[in-house]
Amino acid sequence: MEIMKDETVLLKNYINGKWVASQSNERLAVENPATGNVIANVPVSTKEDVNQAVLAAKQAFTSWKNTPVPKRARILFKYHHLLSENHEILAKLIVQENGKSYKEAYGEVQRGIECVEFASGAPTHMMGESLSGIAEEMDSEMFKYPLGVIGGITPFNFPMMVPLWMFPLAIVCGNTFVLKPSERTPLLANRIVELFTEAGAPEGVLNIVHGTRHVVNGLLMHEDIKAISFVGSQPVAKYVYEKAASQGKRVQALSGAKNHHTVMPDADINRAVQHILSSTFGSAGQRCMACSAVVVIGENERFVESLKKKADELIIGNGMDDEVLLTPVIRRSHREKVLNYIKKGLEEGAMLLRDGRKEMQEMKEGNFLGATIFDHVKPDMTIAKEEIFAPVLSVLRADNLDEALSFIRKSKYGNGATIYTKDARAIRQFREEADAGMLGINVGVPATMAFFPFSGWKDSFYGDLHVNGKDGVNFYTRKKMITSRFDF
Numbered sequence: 001m002e003i004m005k006d007e008t009v010l011l012k013n014y015i016n017g018k019w020v021a022s023q024s025n026e027r028l029a030v031e032n033p034a035t036g037n038v039i040a041n042v043p044v045s046t047k048e049d050v051n052q053a054v055l056a057a058k059q060a061f062t063s064w065k066n067t068p069v070p071k072r073a074r075i076l077f078k079y080h081h082l083l084s085e086n087h088e089i090l091a092k093l094i095v096q097e098n099g100k101s102y103k104e105a106y107g108e109v110q111r112g113i114e115c116v117e118f119a120s121g122a123p124t125h126m127m128g129e130s131l132s133g134i135a136e137e138m139d140s141e142m143f144k145y146p147l148g149v150i151g152g153i154t155p156f157n158f159p160m161m162v163p164l165w166m167f168p169l170a171i172v173c174g175n176t177f178v179l180k181p182s183e184r185t186p187l188l189a190n191r192i193v194e195l196f197t198e199a200g201a202p203e204g205v206l207n208i209v210h211g212t213r214h215v216v217n218g219l220l221m222h223e224d225i226k227a228i229s230f231v232g233s234q235p236v237a238k239y240v241y242e243k244a245a246s247q248g249k250r251v252q253a254l255s256g257a258k259n260h261h262t263v264m265p266d267a268d269i270n271r272a273v274q275h276i277l278s279s280t281f282g283s284a285g286q287r288c289m290a291c292s293a294v295v296v297i298g299e300n301e302r303f304v305e306s307l308k309k310k311a312d313e314l315i316i317g318n319g320m321d322d323e324v325l326l327t328p329v330i331r332r333s334h335r336e337k338v339l340n341y342i343k344k345g346l347e348e349g350a351m352l353l354r355d356g357r358k359e360m361q362e363m364k365e366g367n368f369l370g371a372t373i374f375d376h377v378k379p380d381m382t383i384a385k386e387e388i389f390a391p392v393l394s395v396l397r398a399d400n401l402d403e404a405l406s407f408i409r410k411s412k413y414g415n416g417a418t419i420y421t422k423d424a425r426a427i428r429q430f431r432e433e434a435d436a437g438m439l440g441i442n443v444g445v446p447a448t449m450a451f452f453p454f455s456g457w458k459d460s461f462y463g464d465l466h467v468n469g470k471d472g473v474n475f476y477t478r479k480k481m482i483t484s485r486f487d488f
């Protein structure tokens, strides 16, 4: 069931504990990618809206930073409870504005809840270190403190999980937060902020400003924003990193990906195919950990045939329908870009093993594209190098693992990589030499859990400290050292 909103419904920003209208008259339609129906409008907020939110967050920081850590953590316990209670409705909202399947959306809510679980351990995470006796009658202690106001900028593809990578941990560490969600998936953001308030967060601690690049630039340039957490496409991530760093801010900017899955000759073909199909075509390939390139070692035609056969069997449709795996891409404009990549693949000489444009023509509504697979792709072809972010897979052929690893090294991205094999020596070589930050051994989506860093490499990440885990805590805190003498 679609939660239709009147087309004139215009979302509001959330500033200092109140829903307030943006000062801008400009708005964008929020569409359901499976139907094309407009479900809301989102304001393209201005720099003035950002200034208001940052001011509210700055004022809230003065008391929030002094709120005892266990008390801050207790709000997260309550938040955990509320998110769990609302698990299904949150998942439905994700399906409606993002288009992914209900099963994927349900899993995403779970991943978000796990971030809150991790953040609830703040009294432990915030502990410092001490050494009694650094010299005679002298001790040293280290305490962790929050930074101030943090800006969070998030993408459309994980409207729940990505904001929850950021604000629960930032806030429990004593910071206050201004969130700029994707303008393509703003409804869920409003709901998770409402629930945070219901959990007991004081006014001004978490604020939302909807919009596009004006809001982003407002955050990047604001002197009271002390750190920026960004997740999105590579060109924007690089821009955000450079701009924020030039303003003296801490930045973590998670970026695009091209994840290679290597299929060794001894791999269990059925299981490898199953993992690769779900990694490649789940969420319509719009996951930063999606498989987008398969490297087949040796003459493994049985694997390629099975991949094609099983791709033919994938059920495509609205994410609310049971059994559907392949859902629409986010916008028609994005599908146009993907179609250009398919043309480019053909022009550059790749072999189109399965053409998903057939399903696209059959489905009049929504932004659907069938599973598309290119074979005999070379590493220097455009479709092998660039992130397409859609249900389009490139199959590359390699003689051996060394050659497969050279393809991975050649990629400018380094988010994830997977190997399918039972061979311990191959696994070890892959672990040591694969040039990516999150590896899977017989795992289709090796995304890390909230207590570990989400640790892309190369152009998949700009910054030093990753989101989640101890990295996340260190990103959102600064250290103070106390050196004491007791002999006077």
Ligand code: NAD
Binding pocket: 153, 154, 155, 156, 157, 158, 162, 180, 181, 182, 183, 211, 212, 213, 216, 217, 231, 232, 233, 234, 236, 237, 254, 255, 256, 257, 287, 288, 387, 389, 415, 454, 456, 460
């Ligand atoms: P996007 O870059 O279009 O948008 C991300 C955010 O940046 C949005 O809030 C958007 O409003 C803002 N933005 C867009 N253009 C801007 C500009 N010119 N100036 C300033 N701000 C701008 O990304 P998207 O399409 O929403 O998300 C998909 C991308 O995110 C993919 O590339 C995917 O790989 C990446 N992603 C990466 C990770 C990771 O962990 N590395 C996780 C999720 C998504």
